[in-house]
Amino acid sequence: MEFYEAVNKRHTSREWLDKDVDFEVIKRILDAGNKAPTWDHNRNWQYIILRTEEEKAYAFEYAKRFAFKFDAERYLNAPRPYPITLGQKMYGYAVPRQYTMLSTAPYVIIPVFRSKKLNGETVSKLNPFATIWCVIENIFLAAAAEGLSCSMRIPLNEKHDIVKEKLKVPPTYMIPVFIGIGYPDPKETILEQYHPNVEEQLHFGRWK
Numbered sequence: 001m002e003f004y005e006a007v008n009k010r011h012t013s014r015e016w017l018d019k020d021v022d023f024e025v026i027k028r029i030l031d032a033g034n035k036a037p038t039w040d041h042n043r044n045w046q047y048i049i050l051r052t053e054e055e056k057a058y059a060f061e062y063a064k065r066f067a068f069k070f071d072a073e074r075y076l077n078a079p080r081p082y083p084i085t086l087g088q089k090m091y092g093y094a095v096p097r098q099y100t101m102l103s104t105a106p107y108v109i110i111p112v113f114r115s116k117k118l119n120g121e122t123v124s125k126l127n128p129f130a131t132i133w134c135v136i137e138n139i140f141l142a143a144a145a146e147g148l149s150c151s152m153r154i155p156l157n158e159k160h161d162i163v164k165e166k167l168k169v170p171p172t173y174m175i176p177v178f179i180g181i182g183y184p185d186p187k188e189t190i191l192e193q194y195h196p197n198v199e200e201q202l203h204f205g206r207w208k
């Protein structure tokens, strides 16, 4: 698939076809992740792969509770002093799927990157985190090029350490995201998104 076609095709999916994914394809996608730029030249991230229902249920027990206790109807229909935003519509759609978008995906990939603790004092101190997000975006685009799609969930606050402990990730690594990969269900609703106009984002020489 041509590069811009993959870029334009990529979108977050939260519903899957009941169709197996060849593990050779997953390896190709992760190898595309490994081609990402890296801040320290070491490329020492690793991937944890979850395949079985038991593995996913064990890892994401907390996400299940979070998703199932959320009342989407109430949230979406709550009285607001302004019309509901696209972001709020997305939140109302996505939250109830935070568990199933991972548990029903044929594969969950958990990239882990070398860092004991995040230090956001300066932008450059976040280089390890920035690097793993380059890896993640390569994975998303490679999945799109393979006709697959991804869901993503960020470990919420202290849940990061809980999942890390459950999966026996060494203390020197952190988890940036949980990625579900599968064939997207073409019947899934695609919510409207904001698409900035690049012409309006340009500042030549300086901001103003």
Ligand SMILES: Cc1cc2nc3c(=O)[nH]c(=O)nc-3n(C[C@H](O)[C@H](O)[C@H](O)COP(=O)(O)O)c2cc1C
Pocket: 010, 011, 012, 013, 090, 094, 095, 098, 152, 153, 154, 193
């Ligand atoms: C940093 C980051 C965090 C995100 N966290 C979540 C998440 O926790 N759960 C979720 O369902 N989607 C999450 N998303 C996906 C966004 O909802 C999605 O990318 C956005 O709505 C744009 O849609 P698109 O990916 O289909 O273009 C996240 C995306 C990013 C970049």
